[in-house]
Amino acid sequence: MSPDKITIHDIARILNVDSSTVSRALNDSPRVTEKTKNRIIAKAHELGYQRNDLASNLRKNKTNTLGVIVPRISRHFFSSAIAGIEETSYNLGYNVIICQSLEQLEREHNNINTLVANRVDGVLVSISMETKNYEHFEGLRKRKIPFVFFDRHLDIPDTSSVLIDDFQAGFDATEHLIIKGCEKIAHFSGPMHLEIYKNRCEGYKAALLKHDMEFSEELIFSSRLMEQDGVDNVNKIIELPYKVDGIFSANDVAAISALQQLKRNGYKIPEDIAIVGFSNEGISAVIEPSLTTINQPGFDIGKRAAELLISQITNSNKNFINEKIVIQASLVERDSSQHNMAF
Amino acid sequence: MSPDKITIHDIARILNVDSSTVSRALNDSPRVTEKTKNRIIAKAHELGYQRNDLASNLRKNKTNTLGVIVPRISRHFFSSAIAGIEETSYNLGYNVIICQSLEQLEREHNNINTLVANRVDGVLVSISMETKNYEHFEGLRKRKIPFVFFDRHLDIPDTSSVLIDDFQAGFDATEHLIIKGCEKIAHFSGPMHLEIYKNRCEGYKAALLKHDMEFSEELIFSSRLMEQDGVDNVNKIIELPYKVDGIFSANDVAAISALQQLKRNGYKIPEDIAIVGFSNEGISAVIEPSLTTINQPGFDIGKRAAELLISQITNSNKNFINEKIVIQASLVERDSSQHNMAF
DNA sequence: AATAAAAATACAATCGATTGTATTTTTATA
């Protein structure tokens, strides 16, 4: 009977009014009288009308949609950040399109193109491990699409970001191991062109320095921090001519696979080697021994990032660019770091 | 200098051709000569032109976008299903919009409205725990938007779905416990109005029946299978006047929290109580003892579901409705079920 | 060179909603 895609024109025809009146009625404009408003709304409901956002957004040149690009949604940190982003967006009337770069630069490129083609009002990004330059973000800027980095960011001038203090967190993690009595601490780092890993590593070095401990390039293992990397790193550590008794890993995934590989090789954790991870993945509390790690409050970070982005969208004239928000990260002390209880 | 949002009209004006020619050139139509095509493409590139998909999709009445609704993306099963969906979609030229219902019916409703408003070409759904009726899906049907359920489905006539054989999996899990020597097996079930939990429970019953074991309503614990539920269920089990020596949980989350709660109470797993979970979350392999569980191949399920949906979109005339695809699920035998090694 | 056929391009309507302006209708006031 009625067409399956109802438009305001259908409603207008049926009720003998103009489509502009229908549009205004459905948008609760004061220019339409209550009476006709009610007639129109009732009829729209009766016909199961659902606005075509493509048309609406095209005309308004505003989609009320945010794009989010993350390496992968299956990581606890990212899915909780997304939960935070969605919470804020939902409350402020924005939709969210989620894209995964799968740690690949090319896909990150494609993601941005898709988001631009869909005319999102702004973009939230945590970059892939392959991302070194930022030309694709310059494309966003040229199109005046605001974007905010969270966690994994690039050091681009005049760009906003929501971060934790990776230097401090790296320092805290390392110092914690030192206080627990570790004397030879290895560090698992990610790709060094990423600010977060660079900063965590600097924090590691600073802690060593403060406690007059020798720093050795040999004890820094840079990788993509995947499961296999933790295993590989451990295999190298075992072969070293001296004893390593502490590991600070820049993520939990590598920390956990290292922990397991050490156990397989007969090492006792934390007695022989203490371990501190990074991110507080759900698995960290459950593994045995439970993993001491840095808690990154993903939900909060997501919330704050979305708030910042939306404020930039709303006040596009004002100078909200280049705001850096630093969220508190904290050490979660568990069993894997209780190395030397001699105090 | 140049406006930040370039349109085909800008390009047309600059090159003194018609915008229709620009459109055809950029879409590689044979109606435009190679020479002008090249001029247009070069200029488009130079200006950083990016098609406005809102306009394009509006005109074409096709968005090449699929909507996905899942309870939450942080669950391993759902994020791997999404990975599968994206793989297929990406290859076939579709974008994906991901929505989370957060297990709430109201949000599932909103998700559908958003997807309809954005005129997605089809929808993939795994329903929330609150979802009992299906009026919101009838809305999709009325609008001729095809949809496919995966995993958590409703038993609606003439609807396609991609599932595992929950009955068989429930049977296998339970029989596995029986074979391992368990004599009193409890079952943690989800909301019984969900087909998957109903079927897993039926499988449980069937296995008991086959092995002449008594079935007792008292040993079925129905909940939302969250972390706390596993703890609560264990507390009830401990209080029973007889000994339970096996648990088959319809998801891993409850299985794991139960396992931990049992350990806290001094029970040995699997010697005192054997446990089998469901879904094979990443954590299950890592916990101690490692959890025997049913592996649900999320990636495959996602792939197949997306393929099925896209085939329905493509052949909208043909009768592809009401296709049920059953994916093989299999028991992953680990330590938590090695109860009685007396054979 | 004339002309038909074919190729290339231009014209114009359209998708569905929004919004500034114009017109009609209602209300209030003298």
Next chain:
DNA sequence: TATAAAAATACAATCGATTGTATTTTTATT
């Protein structure tokens, strides 16, 4: 009741791309 002011509604352009039809240009043939 006439008329100005205000309220309600209609008209028409617009967002940017697509696409059927019409027109112009090119090519081929005699």
